[in-house]
Amino acid sequence: MSDKHIDDISGVETTGHEWDGIRELNNPMPRWWVWTFYMTILWAIGYTIAFPAWPLISGSTQGLLGWHSRSDFVADSEHAKAAQNVYLDKIASSSLENIQADSELMQLAVAGGAAAFKINCVQCHGSGAEGGNGYPNLNDDDWLWGGTANDIYTTITHGIRFTEDADTRISEMPAFGEMLKSNEIREVAAYVVSLTGTARDASMVEPGARIFADNCASCHGDDAKGNRDMGAPNLADAIWLKAHGEDGIVAQIRMPKHGVMPAWGERLSDTTVKQLTLFVHSLGGGE
Incomplete structure (x- = not known):
């Protein structure tokens, strides 16, 4: 004799699960759902056969088609770099004055400088270049060593009181x-x-x-x-x-405090230093 419970109202067998007197009916899944589920399994198997999928010790399976999106990404990146290099080469070979005179080149230089600033300078000068206690605000027109583009370029290149650079800017207030x-x-x-x-x-x-x-x-x-x-x-x-x-x-x-700014000329390319210079100069305080 079967000990399975049959629901009195629907006549459907229950699963045996019960919560607060409510029993779960053991209705079969809709056929369309079951066949869709089987198709997804077949699709997954076919995908792993056709495309790179399973990780190995030193790589992964390449798939019968041998295609992956990484190759497209690499191609797109190379194309973007080639397009950028046209402008970067111009920046490298141009003076700060000539870059400022070319609106398109200036726009790209400032954008590149903003990106370089976020990587190298925000730790001291802040994300908005507003500075902080002991670190200069680069948005105002108060400059210790001058705020022209050439002055800023020299400061970034050689730093302040950075002893590893022979041409660093040095000012020492006596105690x-x-x-x-x-x-x-x-x-x-x-x-x-x-x-x-x-x-x-x-x-x-x-x-x-x-x-x-x-x-x-x-x-x-x-x-x-x-x-x-x-x-x-x-x-x-x-x-x-x-x-x-x-x-x-x-x-x-x-007992005066003396800060130190690194010399970025040895750490960054001259092109990047020019971009940083023009970005800082464009903030509004440059002279």
Whole structure:
């Protein structure tokens, strides 16, 4: 005698599965679905025979047809590279001024520079080139070493205080904590703050100006607007790289921070350096 349960209403045998008193009917799958399923199996077998499919120790089965999309991809990539090389060769052989004068070539150079910037420069200067604490903002018009295309090219090529490059740009601010008294440093800081704001103690500004003239003007200028030939920053524009606020300026005067930028001329091709230069120059702060 069969112990299989038959549903009283439908007369269909159940599977034996039951949930909360509900039994599952053992209805057969629709024939169209079953034949479709069988066809997908046959299709899969045929595909693995006709095309590369099964992985092996050092490769994969090549299939009877021997076709794969990789060959098409390689062909398309080579075609794209050939098209790019026409412009890249022009960039390589052209001066920055000539590239800027050619709108089509300039557009491609800036696009290439943007891509190179994302790979090599965002770690310090940020994804939007806005910089950060101790790293220059490349969107403004405040440049330590000049913001012309040629100036930017030299900076990228040789870096800043990068000792492995003989032509690197070098500027070293002395540690005035060893030269000035503590109150003199605070007076100088008060004077520097007064150039763009209000010092905490106005009585310190005048003596600070005299100390500045004796110790700082040789690099930062009599008007404190800096000297690009020496990489000395403008102190009268309220743009601060290493320190801001009176206490921060005191700390920078006493024991200055010095950053290092790599020399990219040895790491990247001259074409890429030109593209980076023109991209940075195009951000809006270039001169």
